[in-house]
Amino acid sequence: MAVEHHSAVAGTALGMTLSQQQPARQTVAATAVVPAFALVDCNNFYASCEKLFRPDLANKAVVVLSNNDGCVVARCPLAKQLGVRMGIPAFQLRPLLQTGAVVAFSSNYALYADMSARVMQTLAELAPAVEVYSIDEAFLDVSGLSAADRAQLGQQIRQRIRQWLGISVCVGIAPSKTLAKLANAAAKHYPATGGVVDLTDPVRQRKLLALTPVGEVWGIGNKLSQRLQTLQINTALQLATADAGWIRQQFSVVEQRIVQELNGQSCLRLEDLPQPKQQIISSRSFGTVICDRQQMSEALCEYISRACQKLRQEQQQACQLTVFLRTSPFARQPYYADSRSGRLALPSSDTRDFFQLLPALLAAIWRDGHRYNKAGVMLTDFYPAMQVQPDLFASASSADPTGRGPQLMQVLDLINHSGHGKIWFAGQGIRQCWQMKRQSLSPAYTTNWQQLAWVR
DNA sequence: TCTGGGGTCCTAGGACCC
DNA sequence: TCTGGGGTCCTAGGACCC
Numbered sequence: 001m002a003v004e005h006h007s008a009v010a011g012t013a014l015g016m017t018l019s020q021q022q023p024a025r026q027t028v029a030a031t032a033v034v035p036a037f038a039l040v041d042c043n044n045f046y047a048s049c050e051k052l053f054r055p056d057l058a059n060k061a062v063v064v065l066s067n068n069d070g071c072v073v074a075r076c077p078l079a080k081q082l083g084v085r086m087g088i089p090a091f092q093l094r095p096l097l098q099t100g101a102v103v104a105f106s107s108n109y110a111l112y113a114d115m116s117a118r119v120m121q122t123l124a125e126l127a128p129a130v131e132v133y134s135i136d137e138a139f140l141d142v143s144g145l146s147a148a149d150r151a152q153l154g155q156q157i158r159q160r161i162r163q164w165l166g167i168s169v170c171v172g173i174a175p176s177k178t179l180a181k182l183a184n185a186a187a188k189h190y191p192a193t194g195g196v197v198d199l200t201d202p203v204r205q206r207k208l209l210a211l212t213p214v215g216e217v218w219g220i221g222n223k224l225s226q227r228l229q230t231l232q233i234n235t236a237l238q239l240a241t242a243d244a245g246w247i248r249q250q251f252s253v254v255e256q257r258i259v260q261e262l263n264g265q266s267c268l269r270l271e272d273l274p275q276p277k278q279q280i281i282s283s284r285s286f287g288t289v290i291c292d293r294q295q296m297s298e299a300l301c302e303y304i305s306r307a308c309q310k311l312r313q314e315q316q317q318a319c320q321l322t323v324f325l326r327t328s329p330f331a332r333q334p335y336y337a338d339s340r341s342g343r344l345a346l347p348s349s350d351t352r353d354f355f356q357l358l359p360a361l362l363a364a365i366w367r368d369g370h371r372y373n374k375a376g377v378m379l380t381d382f383y384p385a386m387q388v389q390p391d392l393f394a395s396a397s398s399a400d401p402t403g404r405g406p407q408l409m410q411v412l413d414l415i416n417h418s419g420h421g422k423i424w425f426a427g428q429g430i431r432q433c434w435q436m437k438r439q440s441l442s443p444a445y446t447t448n449w450q451q452l453a454w455v456r
Numbered sequence: 457t458c459t460g461g462g463g464t465c466c467t468a469g470g471a472c473c474c
Numbered sequence: 475t476c477t478g479g480g481g482t483c484c485t486a487g488g489a490c491c492c
Contacts, residue, residue, distance in 0.1 A: 254489085
């Protein structure tokens, strides 16, 4: 999602300088090609997806809520103008919703994921290498292009994604990913840039860095920002001009890399081949709190089942299962949270193997009398499904006496992906009264034949 | 009443080996 | 000048990202 921007930065002056496309000195690089990255980031992505299929809301303030309709995670520009802050709990929004000043949607992940895939597919046609960094962002390899070509490509990306998909994006171009992030933020913040900022020129880099609070640098969060400020480092420029070795001593190699990246020295390469996952988490806040152990067990079975399905999709197997639960940190009752891990003798992706670990883990962390509002499971310690080493001494899975578990899981996944119905284990429960709240869910316009948009 | 979910990386420190 | 356990693996916890 888009980073929040501080509005206090003196904008117009920089907007003007950045927008003047200075014909940069063009070094014809006969030697090694200097790396260049373009960061393409969709504007207000979730809110844009919702508005796309609701032209009647074009002039309305629209926000999208987190899972469980918990808090605001995306806002269209009109909602920002109304002063709706990122992350506020949905109940604080109620007055604005009741007057009709703001329209809220539940998270429609099916829609956003599908729109995201279309954006990424479009980008793949425009650059030799693309790293899908998040649902609404991608880094592109634009090394070796002239300044004029970079500017033209930036505009072409914007134009094509707007025309083909109705989504507006901004583009930041720079010799390192960290600078490309800052360039993108500037493109979003200053309309005079035309939505594309090329930060190849060191002079312009310094200008922007001087205007950027250090906490807005990619990789500098709240804690680091505070520590840096006690060291009199308040702006991105002050961080860039700090001694990299000293920063490493004070912090770690991560922060040292940030310093180098801010100086245009690329330390983070384009990860265009997606790496296999190292952990899979499935967790949810409940629509209503759970006080009953049987219901908790059902919810955890549901999460195990989802996690294992993802694991199979990744073509991996796992050895370790962690189960966690907690009460609400906002409730008046004393806070309680705990977790336990258990191991399989052999890696597996068979849902039933992980079900067998659950009763003991849940027994170890369950306390009667609490009002639990969230729980989840985590799978770790992965092995590629094709290269699992059997254990000479461990017996085969007792959950799979026939040895045909893999085929069974495959059939299960096929049925559940077919669109013709679902099957599940009895342990997952039938009524699932703890299911999350999604009271303002929009249709799956692009992924379900029954829910296509109508044009009259 | 009502406050998200899913990831990664790094470091410190303990256990253990030689 | 003064000065000598080194190295690996694992886990928990903390920071960050969107």
